[in-house]
Amino acid sequence: MENIALIESFSEFKDDKLIDRVTLMAILEDVFRNALKKKYGEDDNFDIIVNPDKGDLEIWRNRVVVADGEVEDPNREISLTQARKIEPDFEVGEDVSEEVKLADLGRRAILALRQNLISKIHEHDNTNIYKQFKDLEGEIYTAEVHHIRHRAIILLDDEGNEIVLPKDRQIPSDFFRKGENVRGIIESVELKGNKPTIIMSRTAPAFLEKLFEQEIPEVFDGLITIKKVVRVPGEKAKVAVDSYDDRIDPVGACVGMKGSRIHSIVRELGNENIDVINFTNNDQLFITRALSPAKITSIKLDEENKTAQVMLKPEEVSKAIGRGGHNIRLAGQLTGYEIDVYREGVEEDVELKEFTDEIEDWVIAEFSKIGLDTAKAVLEQDVDDLVRRTDLEEETIKDVMAVLRSEFEE
Known part of the structure; x- marks a missing residue:
């Protein structure tokens, strides 16, 4: 019972919900073996018996009985006189097993053992958290605003895990209050020292892609495939979609009647303007669709250098370029072409x-x-x-x- 009392006194891990009792006892055994090595120089001749159901462990030291005055290794050998104090009928050459009480290790050793145990458990918890969130990379996650800093927002999930939403991963129009729930994707997870750093993003194209999966059943079921997503977060995005089922209109299914399906996504992204475009392997047609709402007169492609010269009527040019140049820039990113715009009917112009x-x-x-x-x-x-x-x-x-x-x- 003495060992149980000491183990139970380590209150930092006793009620820890992140670690099961069997794992805890395995960590205990490892920690105690390290303590034995420090005190006795080795632990090979010690048996540690773990009782996870009782939350107890026993430590037994095994030694060989030698004649009085012939003990050379006190850790592995015991004199006949000392052995007979344990059991009166021991003889030279026999094995003796003697239980070691934790108190026998000494007060300083117990304090060091306690600290080492807590450190090992935290390390175990951090490793589990790292693995848990590493598996969630690229997935949508929701957490609550805990602390607002200048360069980042610190979030906590239901299990108390800390998640960082840096300023440059926030949509420019984002404004959060303490206690508010925030959605984003787990962009990266790194172990810095022994502590996992979990980064959330709301600006990554993958966040918009995952929102489509959540909000549009045909995308979730795989009937509609998202081929590529490009964004200027909070301003404009273009999403190329395709379907292998000719009966499905991928753009119509994603947008919905009067934009009903895409409305919640737009609202989540701070009213980001989202163009949903039918994907095609025909580069000329794809560029034409990508530059929507502008109407193109003609296109001249250089497939080797991935450049496109697009001819438009003068009144269509501003539509093709878009506010802040977002439309033409995103169209280029979506199609993989560098797009140059030319005005139809303008014979004289100077670069x-x-x-x-x-x-x-x-x-x-x-x-x-x-x-x-x-x-x-x-x-x-x-x-x-x-x-x-x-x-x-x-x-x-x-x-x-x-x-x-x-x-x-x-």
Whole structure:
């Protein structure tokens, strides 16, 4: 009973719900063997009998009886006189098993043993948590906001596991309060030291893909396949879908009547504008669909260099480029082509790079970021709109437009 009392006194692990009693006793045996090695130099001649049902263990030291005065190894040998104090009929050469009480190890050894035991159990728990969440990588998970920091939100799940949602994995419009539930995908799990670091993401394309699986039965059942997802988190996304069943309209099934099916996904993502597109192996047709809602007049592909020259009517250009250049950039990511837009019927135009003697390179780069690479493409835009879409000052934009107009006035 003495050993039971000592084991039960280790309250840090006694009521731990994350570890079953059998595993606990196995850890106990390992810890006690380490303690025996420290005290006696070895543990080979010790038997540790674990009783997981009772929550007890027994330690027995096995020694050989030798004649008085001939003990060379006190750990493995016992004198005849000492042996007969245990049992009066022992003879030289016989084996003696003597129970070791935990108290015999000494107070300092017990304190060290206790600390080692707690450390081993925490290590076991952390390993289990790591394995549990490693299996959940790429899956949707829900946890509660526990603490809001400048660079991250700390979440806790129902079991008290800590999950980190970094600022750069949050949708720009996200705003969470303490106690609020947050959904995202488990993006990565790493062991730093012995502690697992679990990272959640709401900006990963995989999060949108998993939301489709949750909300749209045909995707969950495999009747509709998501071929690729590209996103500007919180702004716009494009999802290419396909079905091997000709009776199913994959786009219609995903969007639903008047957008009923996709509405909850859009709301979860801070009103992210989601274009669902029918996938095809026909690159010209795929690019045409990817640039929706713009209507394309013609496309010239360079399949080797993965570039596409797209011709549109002037009024369709802004639709193809989209706000902030999001539409054309996502269409390029979705199709794997670098897409250049040209205006139909415009015979005379000049590329912006021809003006490097009058316009600084970084200014030209700002226009290129939003898909404006020619003089007339810039001149067709509204100044206020360009201020919103670029990092340029209004005065700079007006100066550029003046330079470009002068080219055509001449």
